[in-house]
Amino acid sequence: MPKLESILIVDDDVSLTKILREELSSVGYEVExxxxxxxxxxxxxxxxxxxxxxxxxxxxxDGFEILKDxxxxxxxxKIIVMTAYADVENAVQAKKLGADDFLPKPYDLDELxxxxxxxxxx
Ligand SMILES: [Mg+2]
Numbered sequence: 001m002p003k004l005e006s007i008l009i010v011d012d013d014v015s016l017t018k019i020l021r022e023e024l025s026s027v028g029y030e031v032e033x034x035x036x037x038x039x040x041x042x043x044x045x046x047x048x049x050x051x052x053x054x055x056x057x058x059x060x061x062d063g064f065e066i067l068k069d070x071x072x073x074x075x076x077x078k079i080i081v082m083t084a085y086a087d088v089e090n091a092v093q094a095k096k097l098g099a100d101d102f103l104p105k106p107y108d109l110d111e112l113x114x115x116x117x118x119x120x121x122x
Contacts (some may be wrong), residue, residue, distance in 0.1 A: 001118070002102070004029060004030040005029055005050045005051070005120060006026065006028065006029070006030045006031075006032070006048075006049045006050050006051070006052060007029045007030070007031050007032070007049060007051045007052070007054045007116070008031075008032050008033075008034065008040075008043075008044075008047075008049040008051070008053070008054045008077075009013045009024075009034070009036060009052075010034050010040040010052060010053065010054050010055060010058075010095075011023065011033075011035065011053070011055035011058070011068065012014070012035050012036070012037065012055065012058040012059060013035075013053075014035055014056070014097070015112050017033045017035060018033075018086060020033075020053070021033050021059060023109055024116075027094065027113065028060055029116075031118075032049070032094075034078045036060075036064070037056060037058040037059070037060055037061040037063075037065075038061050040061070040066060041065075041066060041069060044075065045073075046065070046113070048076065048077060049109055049120065050077055050079065050120060051077055051078045051090045051116060051118065051120055052070070052077055052078070052079045052080070053082055054066060054067060054079055054080065054081050054082065054099075055082055055083060055105075056069050056081060056082075056083035056094070057083055057084065057091060063081060063083070063094075064097065066093070067079065067094065067097045067098065067099060068097055068114070069080065070098075071097060071098040072073040077096070078119045078120060079099045079100050080099065080100060080101045080102070080103060080115060080116065080119055081094040081096070081101070081102045082102075082103045082104070082105050082107060083102075083104070084104070084105040084106075090102075092100060100119045101115050101118070101119050103115060
């Protein structure tokens with residue numbers, strides 16, 4: 001059996017990540033969740049995921065900081081930024097910092113799945 005593609009969700013919204021984990025697991029991804037952004041920084045020092053779904057607005061360490069950190073160490077996984085503050089400025093900034101794509105919250109599941117496919121296989 002081929003190895004499942006792995007996704008790490010980094011988001012401080014516990015109920016959202018619970019649902020998202022189920023949705024992504026049910027279509028065949030191997031999913032992990034981190035709700036604490038400083039823990040995410042640590043974990044990403046030595047763990048590889050094919051894709052990271054990254055929330056921008058989090059207490060302590062925000063998504064931009066994590067994005068910068070990942071890019072500075074040339075993290076090989078893909079990154080999709082998701083945020084409720086989906087203004088153009090955030091999208092542009094996230095892309096500038098090296099995010100592979102950007103999605104607004106609340107997300108549309110079909111759109112999210114298409115974007116994940118696209119990002120993982122482009
Ligand atoms: Mg948040």
